[in-house]
Amino acid sequence: MIILTGATGHLGSSVLKHILTLVPPSEIIVSLHNRLARAELEKAGLQVRSGDYTDPRSLEDAFRGGDKLLIVSHPSFSDDLRVASHKNAIDAAVKAGVRHVYYTSLAFGRESKAAVMRAHLDTEAYLRSRGVTYTILREGVYMESFPVFLGFLGAGHDEVVVPGDGGVAWAARDDLAEATARIVAGGGYDDEAIALVGPKAYTLEQTTALISSILGREIRFSLVSQDEFVRRNSANGDVARFWASTYPALEAGEASSVNPLLGAVLGRPPVSFASRLRELLELEGEPRKEISSWIDNGRGSAP
Numbered sequence: 001m002i003i004l005t006g007a008t009g010h011l012g013s014s015v016l017k018h019i020l021t022l023v024p025p026s027e028i029i030v031s032l033h034n035r036l037a038r039a040e041l042e043k044a045g046l047q048v049r050s051g052d053y054t055d056p057r058s059l060e061d062a063f064r065g066g067d068k069l070l071i072v073s074h075p076s077f078s079d080d081l082r083v084a085s086h087k088n089a090i091d092a093a094v095k096a097g098v099r100h101v102y103y104t105s106l107a108f109g110r111e112s113k114a115a116v117m118r119a120h121l122d123t124e125a126y127l128r129s130r131g132v133t134y135t136i137l138r139e140g141v142y143m144e145s146f147p148v149f150l151g152f153l154g155a156g157h158d159e160v161v162v163p164g165d166g167g168v169a170w171a172a173r174d175d176l177a178e179a180t181a182r183i184v185a186g187g188g189y190d191d192e193a194i195a196l197v198g199p200k201a202y203t204l205e206q207t208t209a210l211i212s213s214i215l216g217r218e219i220r221f222s223l224v225s226q227d228e229f230v231r232r233n234s235a236n237g238d239v240a241r242f243w244a245s246t247y248p249a250l251e252a253g254e255a256s257s258v259n260p261l262l263g264a265v266l267g268r269p270p271v272s273f274a275s276r277l278r279e280l281l282e283l284e285g286e287p288r289k290e291i292s293s294w295i296d297n298g299r300g301s302a303p
């Protein structure tokens with residue numbers, strides 16, 4: 001049995017969609033946080049159980065009888081909440097007798113300058129220490145996250161203002177989800193950390209130029225100090241300070257490494273950045289939606 005978490009979210013719902021093409025629904029348990037989705041998932045023939053990362057008992061019950069568990073990282077900007085949630089899920093998996101735990105980490109450096117990577121690195125270390133077979137899936141930066149990486153770029157804005165630049169090996173979220181589903185269903189990668197990233201890195205400046213060419217109007221690109229970035233984004237509160245540390249990490253090349261694994265797992269070339277950007281920019285309101293889903297207090301999704 002395969003247990004999935006995060007199945008109501010962007011990545012997890014796509015993992016579910018793809019895994020259903022690989023294994024029958026009777027072999028999948030969904031550990032569900034958002035109870036509203038229960039009826040729809042049950043109608044698809046899936047076993048649905050309640051599982052809240054902040055409630056260890058619920059996780060133990062949800063994970064019982066599972067062989068493999070996919071832990072989708074908690075979408076919070078609070079490191080403490082994130083790490084505690086992930087530890088709860090790992091401990092519950094061990095108690096419930098799960099054989100193989102998969103964790104969706106982030107493809108930044110192992111000694112990262114980015115605050116957003118701290119909770120992932122702490123979780124990775126904890127997972128390695130628990131004695132259960134694991135696979136750490138370092139997911140590349142979602143192409144769909146471009147507005148946040150471009151300094152909270154909003155629809156109609158004509159300037160990207162960020163406190164640093166470096167390459168990003170962007171990957172389409174649906175490609176990452178499909179590869180994740182294939183790896184979880186197919187097995188292998190025991191006790192490994194693997195990076196699923198796009199085949200080409202674009203700096204933020206190159207990304208801005210690509211967006212300009214798709215929109216047919218100039219979007220300017222400027223570098224500012226960390227303090228200026230935080231000041232300009234003060235409406236985003238503590239998130240701006242937290243997020244500002246992502247840029248020195250980009251400058252250090254932490255998100256720029258490419259490798260062929262994503263395409264190899266998919267058995268086809270990953271979706272190109274230009275084509276996905278074109279789709280996103282042509283969907284009116286989509287970039288705006290992505291931004292609010294990140295910074296929406298209490299439900300913001302940290303990478």
Ligand SMILES: NC(=O)c1ccc[n+]([C@@H]2O[C@H](COP(=O)([O-])OP(=O)(O)OC[C@H]3O[C@@H](n4cnc5c(N)ncnc54)[C@H](OP(=O)(O)O)[C@@H]3O)[C@@H](O)[C@H]2O)c1
Nearest residue numbers: 006008009010011033034052053073074075141142301303
């Ligand atoms: N690589 C990247 O560029 C990037 C970008 C953004 C995010 N991320 C990371 O990747 C993860 C998946 O991204 P996403 O876009 O799919 O995020 P998302 O759409 O916000 O989905 C997060 C999932 O976590 C569930 N969840 C929230 N609180 C929970 C709790 N207490 N217990 C159990 N489940 C809980 C949500 O359930 P509900 O429906 O009940 O809220 C939802 O299913 C995020 O959590 C984040 O850590 C990575």
